[in-house]
Amino acid sequence: MKPGVLPRLLYADERGTIFDHPELCMAGMNGTEAVLPEGVELIPLPEGSRIFTIPDTPPLAWDQRRRSFVPVDTIRHGRKRVRVQAVSAFMAPGYVRTLLPACDYSRKKVHLPLWSYTAVGWDPERERFVVAASRVDVNDNWNPCNYDDRKLDPLVRKMLAEFPHNRLLEQLARCAVDYHCFAAKNLFFRRWEAPLPTSPTCNSRCLGCISLQPSECCPSNHERIGFVPTPEELCQLALPHLNEASDPIVSYGQGCEGDPILQAETIAEATRRMKTATSRGTVNFNSNGSFPDRVRLLCDAGMDSFRFSLNSVQEEFYNRYYRPVGYSFAQVLESVKAAKERGKFTMINYLVSPGVTDGPEEVAALLRFIDATGIDMIQLRNLSIDPDFYHTQLRVRGKGIGMYLMMEKVKKSFPRIQYGYFNRTKENFYPEGLETSWPIKL
Ligand code: SF4
Ligand code: SF4
Known part of the structure; x- marks a missing residue:
């Protein structure tokens, strides 16, 4: 868009049909404050994103x-005035949002489901949707066009016939076919990153846990695995993947199970066997990192990389979101340090939200955290939660310095820090050039 030209407001009528407004302009929200998007943070809506109403x-x-800034309740359509509702984008993976949708959240009547909400507008010059976001990963493997279910179904049937008694495979078939989990689909396509869910339980109680929600809250998207697979079951699926897949990664704790750290003994044993059987491929562990001694055990078992999830590097915000049971933030910090000290590629899965992540105190705490732990990579994941609920629970008011500025600051202080969105194969832990640079040119 030309400098100074603002995108138009998008709104929906009661039936959900989306319109752009001829005069009113797009706003975004940082924390609890409405702001204008800056030119630098407006990008065309990435392919594979979705638009929906609030x-x-x-x-x-x-x-x-x-x-x-004005709330827009009704808009004249011909001779009628119609009630309108706000519009949001759900971003394709690989992009971090820099602004939330601007709405009068005080008037919201429902608890929004566990999606991530991004400010979206309409560029009248180029006639396209624009979002407040930044691309943080160049890996295109997770593009929805790579996941054609017509090709998947015969592969699922074939593998189920090959390993008829493997309970984990049964679970992953459900994940792939019923939940449309891309990671699970990769196992059957025998390529890239495949998940190894192991844990029916967790010792956090995240406000936005996608696999377990109290019934009065928003429904969770997936049903947790109900058993702990054996090392045999894990290796039966992981080894062919590690040996034969292109760019193979097998990952524990990939998304919507409990936390795999609670099954550390089983995982250590399975990983030892995998590492004895093949040197090919990457074995990765995603976790809340609540037990440093178990992280050390997994390092010794041969894990290649670790990704620790955090919504905040400030203990009070962490506690309000994770609501840890029987562990403390200090233990998470120790786990991150332990993995890095043992030479493992160490990432954080930073569950970001504008207004929290770019709050001045959070940014300062993040710089201290990087300095103290030596992490290699920050995966910037859009936290999927009702923004208003999140701000209320964290007791956040006001706005941050801007997500874009936050990312710039961190990069300036620690040029070696990699931004990303996806796990990496060990061959790509320390790439040169493009993948470590930011911003990524579109
Ligand atoms: S991320 Fe969730 S849906 Fe996907 S394989 Fe793991 S448990 Fe299943
Ligand atoms: S750490 Fe993961 S599994 Fe545990 S409550 Fe949080 S989101 Fe759910």
């Missing part, structure tokens, strides 16, 4: 004539 919630727009 039900019964009026959008906020920038009114150029009044030079202020």
